[in-house]
Amino acid sequence: MGEESDQSSAEKTRLHQAIVLISSLISLSNSIKVFPTKWQSIGNKLDELFSNLTAIENCQSTDNFSLSITLESILATLKNCDELGKQCSELSYSGKLLMQSDLDIVIAKIGAHIKSISDIYAMGLLTQSNAIVVSRPSVSASRDDIKFYIVDLLSRFKIGSTGMKKQALVAFNEVIQEDDRYLKIALELDTFVNFLVNFLDLKDSEIQEESAKAVSLIAGFESYKSVLIGAGVIAPLIRVLESGSDRSKTFAARCLMKVTENSDNVWSVSAHGGVTVLLKICGNTGEHDGELVGLACGVLKNLVGVEEIRRFVVEEGAILEFVNLLRSKNEVIKICSVDLLQAMACGDESIRYMIIQGGGIRAIVRALDPRSSFSTKTREVAFRGIVNICCSSEKSLNLLVNYGFMDHILYFLRYGEVPVQELALKAAFWLSGTSEEGKKLMGDAGFMPVLVKFLDSNSLEIREVAAETLSSMIIVPRNRKRFMQNDQNVGLLLQMLDPMDINTGNKKLLLSILMSLTSSNSARKKIANSGYLKNIEKLAEAEVSDAKKIVKKLSSNRFRSILGGFWQS
Template sequence: MGEEEQSQEPSPASLTGKPALRELISLISSLITLSHSIKVFHSKWQLIRNKLDELNSSLVALENCSSDQNTVISEIVLEIFKTVNESQDLAARCVNVSFSGKLLMQSDLDLICTKFDFHVKKLSGVYSSGILTNGSALVVSKPGFGATKDDMRFYVRDLFSRLKIGDVGMKLHALIGLNEVVTDDEKYVKIVVLEFEDLVGLLVNFLDNSELGIQEMAVKVCCVIAGFDCYKGILIGNGVVSPLIRFLESGSDMGKELAAVCLMKLTENSDNAWSVSAHGGATALLKLCGNGDCRAELVGPVCGVLRNLAGVEEIKRFMVEEGMVPVFVNLAKSKDEVLVINAIEFLQAMAYGDEVIRQMIIREGGIRVLVRILDPRALFSSKGREIALRAIENFCFSSANSLNLLMSYRFMDHLLFFLRNGEVSVQELALKLVFRLCGTSEEANKAMGDAGFMLELVKFLNAKSFEIREMAAEALSCMVLLPRNRKKFVQEDGNIGLLLQSLDLREGNSGNRKFLLSTLISLTSCNSARRKIVNSGYLKNIEKLAQAEVHDAKKLVRKLSSNRFRSMLSGIWHS
């Protein structure tokens, strides 16, 4: 530069205030804009623009800091002014294509790029040296609702600069600001991931930071990004899996939970499941659940990751070999209901369509664990009882051995208790199991008849839900096929009357009516039952159904038409 141009440059003393910084920032922004209009040396100017962006972000961060050693800052700012002035001259010549030679211009552009890189590193050194202290405006104000993309981009650039060159406090506040905007508005996520190429890598590096707060906040931001399918691969490509697994092994309680949530989102893609498994993720997760101090808040997302991993058959088999089944059966023995529910639901998911795993669960004592939850003396909520009843249905009806084992743990007593006393949702599940048990064996029907299940089934015949009424009617029709159960049923005063009251003449309830008529037909083999039916006062209902050509109703009338009862009937058995 000539002596006249040098004399026009600011002196260090004049560069101690924020107005000068703002002027420099404005100058750099103008240079960036000008560079976009340059048609020659495109790759060179792209590199220079990248450095200008970094420099601009650092200077914006510098605006919000104060220092007692302004001379140091002034000297750096003066050097940047000189380089920017040189760059403007080169930019103007490139725009006008008025340079003397391509090789000389390429050399000049390389030199300028090196100078800007030097300035960026020097500013970074100033930050890390502790010369600067945080000012009152620690972070540029977050753009309001409806802000332009340029405003959003400027805010992210400012946060990025602080993350790169700020001290611990500045980095933490920048991460807090970043987490806030990406959580509130997915447009910021797109800007972070696609427009600031190094930012995701920087976040991943922070996962190994020595400061716990920075680690945890970085995981939070990664969790948000992992929630978008199109960005999962970028996180994986930046090596996020390995530090997340280290978090699971030795991080804070909060860090472990956040890492598990992030891995759960990432492994929704089966390709990423392989990456997690390859880095020892399955082993780390199983160890976490088996160490005896797995917290309720953590076990949910951990089970979520493991379920995703098990979606790959080879990984599922590896998890079984690593002791997955005994780990979770043992977890289901916990006194913490949240742990119990998560463990049982996970075991059900693993055993679905897999008889080998189902049998392993039974061998490890899974049935005893489930029945323990149904003990009325146990302190479990209705939700816990529901989970246990569903699991028993899934695990115990595949073989006679598992059913026999179930009965040996006083399951029948617990089932009857909840059929009588449980909340509606629990009662319905208990009824469903009664229905399933009726179809398993004659011994099960005898045991239920002796225990008093038939009386409870009759009470469900007038339930609001048609499905419940039909299930109760079908179970009852199955149970009274046994002579000893018929005898018990008839001995209970009022059972026959309740059964007849439940006969619905409406066409839409033919399914329920079919089982009730079947039950009554079975009962007619007993003289006392036939007498109670004829004397009940509901005989006309049966006659109406017979007249309507309902086959079972006509059959029932014929059963009742012995010489002893014929005079009481209207003669329709001849039809």
């Protein structure tokens, strides 16, 4: 018993000597001016060895002999390194080539020692007692302090127990969310990301979840995505999607969505069976929460930009599954499925037809029902989805009318809050451009009086969209006649043409509407008799082309025969 105690005490002494010597050597390596690349590499290796040794300070050995031999070898290498360091500092070495060779040997030996410590821990020859992750540096910490902390976490990835690995992962995820310097330094270490990627395949659910969270956070940095791809992250992420916990799957899907924003990575997801796995998630909404299904839709949206993958998705019968997602009461699923179907339908008439035939348009229009409680975001996506999926199809227009789309737009134009009003106005503008039949239906539904009110909006954009929509509708004779039935409409248009109002950015559109109206005798009469006719006359005097055309039309008519030669010029 006494002999074992002596051996244990000897190990602790050697371990302490090694730690002290490494600390001194790290400082020395930073001060040496010759062979800077070699000494930087030695410094990095010493950092890693230092963390490995400090991590086992509080561990107990079940094989004193193996640890003793390793520590003796480490001390010998460190003493050799110290001697080489002094020679480089004093420039007392005999030759450059010989010194470079000696430094390469030291680098290799330190690397071997790091592996030896990891192997001893992996074989269960060390057992953890009360080892903990070192304290996180302060906000004002130096780069060296941060590096020491990150290297310590890496050592725990390598030689730590399951609990230590998890603890280190949690700590890593916390610091990189608060200070990206930690992430930058971690990615400078050769094996750090490889450990994170390898942890994705561990059966321990907590480690898998934290590692999935880590790679998801890293993927949020555009410049670091390639590091993850280089470490082979895609295949294990897909395996997590297949069999991981729901939390792990969510992080994995989020990471995949970020890395597939680059089309170069799309084929890798497909090659590892990712498309099938994602489709399975979308088809089993009862088993997964809305966030995961939404993220799966998001990844697929990135993937279907590739024609071959889009064809595969269609052949798998997934369009109807996506349409079924539109009926979900979960807003995340509804929004993401609309986005996905828009991406599927882009430039593909056959897919648009499948979406419409499958009831997709009806499901999207339901999100616009004023009686529903959907958010502004959902309604925004629904408006955009209808525009992109329906395009200008006459059949689509009839369906939209039958499903109450026009009624919903009118409701939000009249009573909606400002953000939704703007969306409805843009939808009305799109609708007015679909076909002449669409313009007629809008006129019959009562859009024009509502649009006229928006011409006086404080927002320039709203005024312009309203004017463009109205201008498009007025082209139809039936709409012109209906517009003129309200005596106030013409006067309002003329009033808005005040030449002194520099903020009126849609004069051209208003003049276009008036030009269309002048094809009607009753309209010309109302324009000529309006108290605001002077506004057009002043614009004509200012050489505004459309204003001059309107005045010419009026001057050639019996209602304005008093106008003279200037207008004939």
